[in-house]
Amino acid sequence: MAAPMVETADLVVAGGGIVGCAVVHHLAQLLPxxxxxxxxxxxxxxxxxxxxxxxxxxxxxDTPQEYAFTATSLALWRELQQQEGGFDYQPTxxxxxxxxxxxxxxxxxxxxxFRDNGDRADILDPAQLRELEPGLAPDLPGxxxxxxxxxxxxxxxxxxxxxxxxxxxxxxxxxxxxxxxxFATDGDxxxxxxTAQGPIATGxxxxxxxxxxxxxxxxxxxxxxxxxxxxxxxxxxxxHSTPIKTQLLEVSYLRFAHGAAQVDPTRTTxxxxxxxxxxxxxxxxxxxxxxxxxxxxxxxxxxxxxxxxSLARACRYAPGLRHAPIVxxxxxxxxxxxxxxxxxxxxxxxxxLWIAAGHEGLGISLAPVTGRLIAQQIAGVPTAVDATPYLPxxxxx
Amino acid sequence: MNAAADPGAxxxxxxxxGVVGAGPAGLAAAGSLARAGLSVVVLDEGQRAGGQIFxxxxxxxxxxxxxxxxxxxxxxxxxxxxxxGARLCSGVTVWDARPGRLWFEQAAExxxxxxxxxxxxxxxxxxxxxxxxxxxxxxxxxxALQIMxxxxxxxxxxxxxxGSGPLLLPTVAALLGAGVQVVAALEASPRSSAWRALPGLxxxxxxxxxxxxxLRKLLGARVRLRSGWTLFGxxxxxxxxxxxxxxxxxEGRPRRDTARSIEVxxxxxxxxxxxxxxxxxxxxxxxxxxxxxxxxxLDVDGEQRTSVPTVFAAGEVCGIGGAExxxxxxxxxxxxxxxxxxxxxxxxxxxxxxxxxxxxxDRLLGCFPPLPGLCxxxxxxxxxxxxxxxxxxxxRAAAAxxxxxxRAIKVGCRAGMGPCQGRICGPSLQALANGLPGQPADLPVxxxxxxxxxxxxxxxxxxx
Numbered sequence: 106m107a108a109p110m111v112e113t114a115d116l117v118v119a120g121g122g123i124v125g126c127a128v129v130h131h132l133a134q135l136l137p138x139x140x141x142x143x144x145x146x147x148x149x150x151x152x153x154x155x156x157x158x159x160x161x162x163x164x165x166x167d168t169p170q171e172y173a174f175t176a177t178s179l180a181l182w183r184e185l186q187q188q189e190g191g192f193d194y195q196p197t198x199x200x201x202x203x204x205x206x207x208x209x210x211x212x213x214x215x216x217x218x219f220r221d222n223g224d225r226a227d228i229l230d231p232a233q234l235r236e237l238e239p240g241l242a243p244d245l246p247g248x249x250x251x252x253x254x255x256x257x258x259x260x261x262x263x264x265x266x267x268x269x270x271x272x273x274x275x276x277x278x279x280x281x282x283x284x285x286x287x288f289a290t291d292g293d294x295x296x297x298x299x300t301a302q303g304p305i306a307t308g309x310x311x312x313x314x315x316x317x318x319x320x321x322x323x324x325x326x327x328x329x330x331x332x333x334x335x336x337x338x339x340x341x342x343x344x345h346s347t348p349i350k351t352q353l354l355e356v357s358y359l360r361f362a363h364g365a366a367q368v369d370p371t372r373t374t375x376x377x378x379x380x381x382x383x384x385x386x387x388x389x390x391x392x393x394x395x396x397x398x399x400x401x402x403x404x405x406x407x408x409x410x411x412x413x414x415s416l417a418r419a420c421r422y423a424p425g426l427r428h429a430p431i432v433x434x435x436x437x438x439x440x441x442x443x444x445x446x447x448x449x450x451x452x453x454x455x456x457x458l459w460i461a462a463g464h465e466g467l468g469i470s471l472a473p474v475t476g477r478l479i480a481q482q483i484a485g486v487p488t489a490v491d492a493t494p495y496l497p498x499x500x501x502x
Numbered sequence: 503m504n505a506a507a508d509p510g511a512x513x514x515x516x517x518x519x520g521v522v523g524a525g526p527a528g529l530a531a532a533g534s535l536a537r538a539g540l541s542v543v544v545l546d547e548g549q550r551a552g553g554q555i556f557x558x559x560x561x562x563x564x565x566x567x568x569x570x571x572x573x574x575x576x577x578x579x580x581x582x583x584x585x586x587g588a589r590l591c592s593g594v595t596v597w598d599a600r601p602g603r604l605w606f607e608q609a610a611e612x613x614x615x616x617x618x619x620x621x622x623x624x625x626x627x628x629x630x631x632x633x634x635x636x637x638x639x640x641x642x643x644x645x646a647l648q649i650m651x652x653x654x655x656x657x658x659x660x661x662x663x664x665g666s667g668p669l670l671l672p673t674v675a676a677l678l679g680a681g682v683q684v685v686a687a688l689e690a691s692p693r694s695s696a697w698r699a700l701p702g703l704x705x706x707x708x709x710x711x712x713x714x715x716x717l718r719k720l721l722g723a724r725v726r727l728r729s730g731w732t733l734f735g736x737x738x739x740x741x742x743x744x745x746x747x748x749x750x751x752x753e754g755r756p757r758r759d760t761a762r763s764i765e766v767x768x769x770x771x772x773x774x775x776x777x778x779x780x781x782x783x784x785x786x787x788x789x790x791x792x793x794x795x796x797x798x799x800l801d802v803d804g805e806q807r808t809s810v811p812t813v814f815a816a817g818e819v820c821g822i823g824g825a826e827x828x829x830x831x832x833x834x835x836x837x838x839x840x841x842x843x844x845x846x847x848x849x850x851x852x853x854x855x856x857x858x859x860x861x862x863x864d865r866l867l868g869c870f871p872p873l874p875g876l877c878x879x880x881x882x883x884x885x886x887x888x889x890x891x892x893x894x895x896x897x898r899a900a901a902a903x904x905x906x907x908x909r910a911i912k913v914g915c916r917a918g919m920g921p922c923q924g925r926i927c928g929p930s931l932q933a934l935a936n937g938l939p940g941q942p943a944d945l946p947v948x949x950x951x952x953x954x955x956x957x958x959x960x961x962x963x964x965x966x
Contacts, residue, residue, distance in 0.1 A: 149904045149910030149914070152907075260916075343954055413960070430921070431957055
């Protein structure tokens with residue numbers, strides 16, 4: 106009697122958000138077209154964090170390393186737009202807005218960071234600001250305009266990456282509603298994945314499950330990955346209601362987001378990130394308002410107080426927003442990594458296990474560079490950016 | 503400056519009971535509650551009380567034609583309600599709710615009702631089934647056309663009414679009353695459905711009189727209700743000029759060989775109703791899926807109490823059943839609330855009456871089961887989601903890549919993410935996208951605001 110047929114794959118990518126899609130996209134380009142790659146998600150593709158976030162493509166200039174990583178990724182985004190498109194890419198640039206005097210002082214600091222990296226950013230006086238964005242309040246003291254940022258529709262971007270991957274490699278399979286239920290190992294070597302739709306024999310798994318990445322490695326009895334859900338409340342207004350056409354951020358955002366502030370992810374109250382607002386025009390003319398931060402596990406109920414604070418801040422900057430209809434509010438969960446850097450690379454205790462997760466609020470921005478970095482590591486070719494700062498093994502020391 | 507520092511902008515109403523909806527269920531309940539000595543606030547979307555079925559004609563137009571017999575009952579309810587002392591807030595949008603709290607917007611002002619009990623009687627929506635040309639000007643839902651007929655503002659002279667179920671008749675009657683020629687009235691269910699419905703109609707005093715009244719209306723105007731026919735599509739330059747009609751099989755699949763074109767300038771399509779359960783879901787009420795009663799409806803006990811102890815529900819939100827059911831359930835819900843707040847027992851006759859009406863309605867609607875084959879009316883380039891302009895082929899691509907769940911299809915093509923939040927396309931979206939006619943839709947995820955309101959309204963909202 107023949108043994109039952111077990112599906113085999115060269116690589117299984119577990120987690121169909123933007124990072125998983127970018128990993129598949131780059132694996133398909135880098136590995137030969139007969140490579141069998143299966144992308145799994147326990148829910149819809151782009152149904153969790155990537156389907157409930159803002160889609161801001163953001164260059165962060167804090168350090169040369171950060172700048173290079175984000176700027177490289179944005180270049181890859183523009184490449185994808187050329188290759189495939191279809192994800193509402195808008196090169197809007199970003200306006201960092203100041204309100205309080207201490208925030209005005211942050212503008213030249215931020216400008217210098219961009220300049221130190223050989224890039225440009227312009228400080229706008231109130232008149233220049235009004236000229237660029239007539240919908241802003243007349244009494245704003247100034248802003249910094251950085252032309253390099255952009256906006257994408259993340260769910261459509263996931264689809265775009267997968268379309269391109271499947272054209273490059275017809276052996277790429279995409280399987281939504283297919284949760285990983287366990288792993289098979291032989292000593293310290295991974296030999297397979299058990300899924301809701303049956304087992305897959307494979308020697309390589311990339312954990313791209315974002316907020317849920319620790320759950321997956323826990324199935325392999327690994328120490329907990331230092332990734333914690335950080336909730337954000339979002340609001341979107343109706344079509345043709347946006348008073349702005351640029352991606353807007355309060356410059357005070359820099360004090361809270363992306364690791365600037367010291368926070369304790371095990372505390373569920375008192376996260377200081379709740380105050381800075383982030384506003385984004387949508388291609389249909391709606392305005393996305395967001396960027397609250399709160400640690401409270403996987404809870405996705407709306408925090409009405411934080412939403413009110415965001416709306417009040419947004420109306421402070423763009424008073425016309427008061428009359429816009431709110432269509433929807435929701436909560437997304439960012440995968441926050443405790444040292445504020447994503448985990449990208451092999452997980453040495455389990456041979457064949459790779460991790461690409463923990464991007465907090467920069468998952469959309471950093472997905473392409475992440476996908477390329479891990480694909481280059483898996484393919485065993487030199488990496489285009491230094492992999493060292495992102496190696497997950499740093500947490501094993 | 504933030505909203506928290508400025509909490510006084512919105513206004514607060516305190517009442518024993520907050521009622522959502524001033525249709526038959528809400529009116530019957532609010533009248534009973536107020537007569538029992540409870541303070542009642544009724545929140546209604548319409549400009550005047552009555553709901554869809556007992557909608558009062560606009561005061562700007564003379565009454566358009568005679569009203570069916572049931573409207574005598576409606577007028578009675580309205581009169582009793584007006585004298586009961588219940589407070590009516592018309593033209594409002596209820597956008598957020600918690601047990602004992604209802605937030606609403608009225609004329610750009612933000613309000614909060616604080617109450618001991620909430621009664622949900624928000625009614626139902628028209629079920630939309632996409633067909634080619636359904637987004638052309640001049641093509642509306644049967645419900646909308648009925649409203650236009652009653653108001654005497656029908657945008658055309660030659661009308662086609664198509665769909666399924668007992669509500670086609672009032673639409674035809676409203677058009678005739680407004681002096682519009684009804685070129686064709688098409689019932690998609692087979693003729694046997696109507697025959698099976700007959701005993702239910704004739705055995706129920708109210709419905710018998712109602713049915714005879716409508717049939718006389720149709721006969722008088724020489725309008726024939728054709729069973730087993732439906733609308734395949736609409737065509738026109740800037741608005742509808744022609745409709746393609748033809749026969750369908752017993753499951754509703756179009757028989758393209760029978761198609762023929764007729765000249766019309768206004769079309770009403772009504773394929774039944776869908777319960778309006780969003781507020782109930784937001785309040786945390788349990789729901790269940792009952793395809794014969796319109797899909798997902800709120801689950802209530804024998805006294806109309808939902809799974810949330812202080813929230814009651816009556817009428818279409820508990821499953822499509824019509825005005826008689828709504829009135830009986832509204833009265834029962836009111837009695838149960840009076841029991842809760844005043845300790846007066848519920849008269850057993852009320853529960854018996856509500857159950858009897860529900861059974862009769864289930865029998866009648868059971869004669870017009872859902873017709874899954876109507877999914878075949880849409881073609882690849884038919885718009886499925888009007889808010890976001892999403893075509894059928896895009897929903898299919900989304901389902902193929904992102905997954906088959908409602909959430910997957912939404913994230914995959916933005917269908918259902920616009921201002922209506924899937925109220926129009928949601929009930930048929932999954933069946934269409936997955937190519938699985940008859941597939942019941944997943945329960946929608948409901949988020950605040952339940953319906954769009956201004957940012958300022960949310961900022962001004964009084965804290966609960």
